[in-house]
Amino acid sequence: MSAEPEIARLNACGVVPVVVIDDVEVAVPLAQALLAGGIDVIEITLRRPAAMAALETIAHKVPEILTVAGTVVTPGQVSDVKQAGAQAVVSPGFSELVDNAMRAANLPWLPGVATASDCMRAVAAGRLTCKFFPAEQAGGTATLKALSGPFPQMKFCPTGGVSLTNLGDYLALKQVICVGGSWLVPGDAVAERNWAKVTQLAKEARETVAALRG
Known part of the structure; x- marks a missing residue:
């Protein structure tokens, strides 16, 4: 697993809420509600106009929670989320341009992978902890097991179709550090x-994560 403390926090939490925010007013109470339930990480996806402001608001007003910027797909977004206070970044895929921007920003990054070719590009760039996306549509745990044959050094955060009913199947795999899911914030x-x-x-x-990990 990556040595970055932010990645260690994702692993310790086990579940990462993938959140879409339309109204900045809900940012703080939403983050506080997650904290009250024992989750101290949140991924704010850049899918709405209010996302950047929500990210900045949570980063500054709820410092107890690890603020992750999601759906980062361009180099320009990298500098924007860093300025907003993001502590880590997640992308749906891998891009050399975004990889370069992430290195310049000095932020932990989980690029998205779904195939062996994706994994080869990530490994070549030294990105050994990745988002597995879209998890269920890409073959779920069977695909992850298959990918771990040629890529035993890689760790994954499966996202996409993960829920309370199947997160145990993913977390049972030693190569999975955490799962991401929107079911946590309907x-x-x-x-x-x-x-x-x-x-x-x-x-x-x-509680499910704790029971699975003993």
């Missing part, structure tokens, strides 16, 4: 400001 709970539901889902996920 859109209806956010719309209704139902932070108790977010806290409960976070608690259930953390």
Whole structure:
């Protein structure tokens, strides 16, 4: 596993909420709800206009949580998320241009991989901890097991189709450090400001991780 302390925190938590935020006003209470449930990491995806402001707000107002920028696909976004306060970055795929920008920014990066060719590019660049995306659509645990044959040095964070019902299958694999999932922060709970539901889902996920890891 990567030596970066941020990656170690992802591993320790076991589950990473993948969050889409449309309204900056929900950023702080959402992050606090996750913390109350025992999850101290959050991935803010850059899929909405409010995402960057939400990322910056959480990074500065809820420092107890590890703020990860997700869906980073261009070099320009790398500098933007660093300025906003992101402590780590996740991408859906691998790009040499983004890789160079990440090195210049000196931020931990989990590029996305789904095939052996993706893994070869990541390994060649020294990126040994990657996002496996889209996990279920790319073959799930069977594909991860197959990839670990030629790439035993790699570690993964499967994301895409992961839920409370199958996260145990992924975490049972020694090459998996954590899983990412949107089920932890459902859109209806956010719309209704139902932070108790977010806290409960976070608690259930953390308890599942703890039970699996003994």
